[in-house]
Amino acid sequence: MIKRLCLYLILTSFLICQPALSTEEHKPLPDGILKLDDGYYYIVQKGDTLWDISARFFNTAWYWPGLWAENDVQITSHNPHWIYPGQKLHLALRETPVPVQKPAPLPVVEKTSPPPPAPEPEPPSYHFASIHRVGFVKPEPAEASGKIISATESREMISASDRIYIQPAPDRTLPIAGRYIVYGKPERIREPGGRWRQYAGYLHHISGIIEITEYRNELTIGNVISAFRPIEEGDMLLPMPQRKASIPMQPHTEGLEGKIIAGYLGQVMFGQGDILYINRGEKDGVRAGQTYHLIEEKEISPTGSRRDRRIDRIPFGAIFILDTREGASAAFVIDSRKDAKIGTLVASPDR
Template sequence: MNRRINSTALISVFLLLPLLLSATGTAADKIDVVESETGFYYTIQKGDTLWDLSNHFNDSPWLWPELWEGNDQITNPHWIFPGERIRLYRKSGSQAVVKSEDIQPVAVIQPAPVTPVKPAEGKKASAPFFVYPSIDRVGFIRKPPVTPSGSIFEVEGRKVLISEGDRVYVRPQGDAAQNELIPGSRHTVFRYMKPTDERDSTETIGTQHYILGIVEVTKKEPDMVIAKVLKSFRTIRVDDLLMPYNQRSSDIELKPSIPGIDGQIIISEDHLKLTGDYTLAFIDKGRADNIQVGQQYSIYSKQKTVMENNEISSKSLPPVDFGAFLVLHTEQTTSTVIITSASKVISPGERFRTPIN
């Protein structure tokens, strides 16, 4: 796939520039839409082709048409450029992901094999990454809980439900609040929750921090601060709490999983049954277990024991993987994850483990 442009082609491009701009406007819009969606992505590097990338991410170069089809912003499979972001697709029944990138034309039935391009010496190859645009609303379980810097005690207009654009009045809490709640500073609005209905769940598991929105302090008074609601992820009410806002990247680089991990899903973030893809949940492993953001793990179930010839002896069947998740946030003993695939309903208490290659 030769990307060099000769002088004649360059002149033609300039002559057709107005048409190209109008034609590519829609493509640019599509790129913006794609990059705002949750999923696995990869940034194209110099020398990449869809043929090679299909082979690398899906173990077969012949699947490039499916990869191309999944990236509408690529209008010509011969023309992909370093820096472009493309969406990858998971192989069925696997932790690997497939990436759609520079592809041979549809008219070509049997494209000639291309020699893989190795990264330049000293240059680190680009790694696949997972995009989660809603990263700011990802909550966590922590023990002991975060000490709030303030609490909302009133809203302008005395509304029951607080939404984006509303002005709220915040009562500072704690010694550090005076330095944290200053004009221009941003803060995350949250609420404490019990992670489960168990009586001692906060002592044994920790306290769930349920993220509600983001506010920005606009004015400081002697005994209060006034803030504007910038984002409202969920319903915000009077008495909800504030903590300093820490910006997190929505691009999460994929990392190798830790061998020998075996743990349990605690519950979904909204305390519902984990119905499948892109549901947030908490697990009982964290930084103390070397869990890191960007790692992937398999969700599995133990098969029922079977009797042999109606005898008392029994044999346990091997466990079966039926889902996967990716780590979005880690605490010392817990982590927040997003379910990336599931072939059946996932419930609290399901087991997870290091993927088996």
């Protein structure tokens, strides 16, 4: 209820400050707009994204989470930017007349304590259902809690629901019902544009989730809860981090600049819907829930002379931060008019 109230307040403020839709009968409605009994609707066209629709009708692309939440019934994908031609999106609230009430008799004034302040509405959130498969970057390889020896039955490939033998790390006991993420050998990541031996850290790709189920004959046995990719003998374990699929949106850090340093399992080109990693983290002010721009740097000469060159920075997309560590962060591409790549500049949005 609070989330819906917050959404209505935000949407109403946009419509009052700079209305994009005409409520006057004599003014024609913009192309693609329908006026029904319960408000105004837009019919999705080929090539549309929530990012573009928000910019067109609410004078800011950054309102797309509110537009998504208002249409959670129509938009059923885990990626809110996957909308399809012909879908009907609710844009404005119905204008409901305020009923006229007879004045009530004046009550007897009694001295009472003031009512408690109303709780502040929760900020809008972004729901990322695949949050547990998002990897992380650390300066050095993580210290594993144990490793997988083999499956309890002969298997060419370990997958979900398989039972496995586990070797705990020295002087460690893995508790019954404890859950752990599984990862393979960390990938060493170079710093884009840096010296040949300058590294950004080690990328840990998450393969799945296991749960410790029993101890038997001095053996630790577990069960594979989820497998995001093939799990192999020798893969390592870490305690499962406390992550939530709903990530509250937060304001970005002003003046931040960084670069894309890696992608999922060697991916080097990135478009809408892809996961990537940047070389800025908690120590730089990056937090989960922030949004940053993807920037193209274009060299141009206003006079045509090679000696008179300028660098123009052109935003062509945006990323949403999913998880942060000390010096690096994982992000999701929420909008992109062209592919980004390793080394692409990431920066705070201009005011």
